[in-house]
Amino acid sequence: MNGCFLYIIVTAHYIKYGSEFVQLLGYGITINPKKRSKQYSDHTGVEQEFCYLFYGQTMHIKALESIIKQRVASKCHKIYGEPVEWVSPKAKMTVDEMVTLVIDTIDQQGFPIKMLKDDFLPFNNLEHHRKITVKELNANPDLYLV
Secondary structure, eight states: OOOEEEEEEEOSSOEEETTEEEOOEEEEEESOHHHHHHHHHHHHTSOOOEEEEEEEOHHHHHHHHHHHHHHTGGGEEEETTEEEEEEOGGGOOOHHHHHHHHHHHHHHHTOOOEEBOGGGOSBOSSGGGTTOSHHHHHHOHHHHBO
């Protein structure tokens, strides 16, 4: 079975948005969350972590991401006029609202996608997350997934 992850992230750093300093809420997909969180950290100069990780077959995760993109399209942040997988601060969407949207979409679509257990969240690039891989989750899903 192939597999991948949908992640939810809140930046560990603040950006200036208008006259305020805010953190950005975002989402995306990856095959390797350890590598992806490191990429975010390297690009921002600050350790980053994923608030939530959802795991499933690649085709289901890609379909889930596509639906989430459609459902948050009006709330998307734009960079150089192009929408990105970050929620605009003016939308004031919370992590809980994003998680509810993802879980509701999984339920509505009947996707066999599960969430990483709280014991492994937030997910960052530390040693105790080294086993969170596609191979390991396929071999021992009950150990890691709700």
